[in-house]
Amino acid sequence: MRRLQVKSSAVEYQVIVGRGAWRALRQLKGYTTAFVLTEPGLWKRWGKKFASDAGWQGVRPILVPSGEGSKSLSMAGRVASELLDRGADRKSLLVALGGGVVGDLGGFVASTYMRGIDYAQAPTTVLAQVDSSIGGKTAVNIHAMKNLVGTFYAPRVVVSDPEVLASLQPRAFKSGLYEAVKHCILSGPELFKWLEGKVSGLKPGDAGVLETLVARAAAVKVDVVTRDEREAALRRVLNLGHTYGHALEEATGYRRFLHGEAVAWGMLMVTRLAELAGVLDPADGKRIAHLVRAVGPLPNLRNLKAEKVLGLLIRDKKAVGGKIHWVLPEGIGRVRVAADVPDAIVARAFHDVQGGVWND
């Protein structure tokens, strides 16, 4: 079991990673009532373990349909209504048991229900365990615009049990691994090298390796958000691969790629972009690309119109005043944020990757 401490201006909480981590929920005391927000399939598979670990026998969850569609304002309203109907007050606790959708929605509801109640994150996917559950970002989507509405609102605790990853579908599992790869790129040579040796054939049931990977990748996120809770600058590094990635997701109506897959392509593109911009040694570029590709095959980029993807980039919400802040790798463990990257090489990096520059 690893305990990571998140500390920012206003709040402090622990990220607990390890088999049996949900037992840490027993230490949350003093609430009038406690509620679990989750998805039906997840509850069926893990509800019994959760109730037993958390010590909440007979708990009746608040269920939302699985999938991105639940990350909406109307679903947030429905959950708030159910909380009210079931007697939740300002001293109630909400636990979000699920992946990014449940975590983002649950955090948003907790941050706004009666202007804010306490909540805990119990993430159940690789993506959520290494990334989205940490840092207090909550969100819902408005129409096609992902995360347009949300809050910064820290959880009381994050409890990540790697055992639960065993029930992930292989594709969803790999999609999350790409985010873990991102954190290893940000971390530096030591963790990067460790993952190079472990990534091939890694399976959802490899709880031992995953416990280490999740704990170390989560530590990267903890480190960044501890130093900058509001993304003013430092937190931007976590967007590595996300600028292209968001555009790819949007250009394909969120149907072709899982989020991590789009980020994987985005990391390949931005690695190429960094090379073209002359800030990344091609030898390091090759290692980064190799590690990304070693996770497994990605959905193809065929038939993707460059103009469409590139046009969407400027709508990326990280753009402020129309400028895109690119996160460019400068090496293993080093990135820089650049707002002055010429459109021409942004386009060329896309074309190069689409054309197979990183195909081994």
Add this chain to the structure above:
Amino acid sequence: MRRLQVKSSAVEYQVIVGRGAWRALRQLKGYTTAFVLTEPGLWKRWGKKFASDAGWQGVRPILVPSGEGSKSLSMAGRVASELLDRGADRKSLLVALGGGVVGDLGGFVASTYMRGIDYAQAPTTVLAQVDSSIGGKTAVNIHAMKNLVGTFYAPRVVVSDPEVLASLQPRAFKSGLYEAVKHCILSGPELFKWLEGKVSGLKPGDAGVLETLVARAAAVKVDVVTRDEREAALRRVLNLGHTYGHALEEATGYRRFLHGEAVAWGMLMVTRLAELAGVLDPADGKRIAHLVRAVGPLPNLRNLKAEKVLGLLIRDKKAVGGKIHWVLPEGIGRVRVAADVPDAIVARAFHDVQGGVWND
């Protein structure tokens, strides 16, 4: 022009009260774009003055229908969509020009759009100027439950021009005055006495008296929220009259009473309650009741079933763990919060006021 300074743990901003106060918006600089959220009728009447005072010639407002129905999650989503379509980014500014509905909705949108953008309050009703625009509480309603979902999110500045009150309907104007009365009760003998001398026949166009009243009543709110931004304890005093008031509004489906009118009845009931609980000198009780009634006639309490109103009290969201924290006047300028008031005298106070105990 009066400038009041709001200061809390995290934020600091000014409340500017006086004719021409909107001109202070000119001092907000450094934004990529600025938007005004308002209602059609208000914009028709005051848009030109606003654009001129704020120095935003040709500004095209974001319009929401007037009335409580606009304080919804779906309207918040619509406004967020419009902000996105019109190019709002993280460095945009939103000004909420309107009464409590526009202020609460605008604050909520600002607090959640891209996880929070800056906003200013330009309140246009008595209620909004003396109360709801100050303190950073934002909210929308979920079904019948008012303010169930919201945030704490401070504006950059509050600019209150009393001239704009001239276009208020007499009933809406008086409804707001009741909240000003509340602040005078909380303030103490000096302001209370001043209002006793001014309240009869006060009209929406009396900008001179209203400037003083708004500035002094707003100062009461500023003082409380400066000392306690999160309502943990001290801020509760502002709920004087609101516990009964909310129940009256809910029991009548928000149709019979305007908010301030329900609070006025609530203040009469809780004044009676304080007498019955033995914490308020009847002479002071009489003065409080007299000042409340001097604002003007209130919609009657006939046909209101006591069981219904009293039953709703325990659902009041200020109740934590089922207990109601009553704000009881102990005198002019003194209140106490009591969580142990017997149900029997809560009911009796309601019956006494319904029966006409405070009719002069």
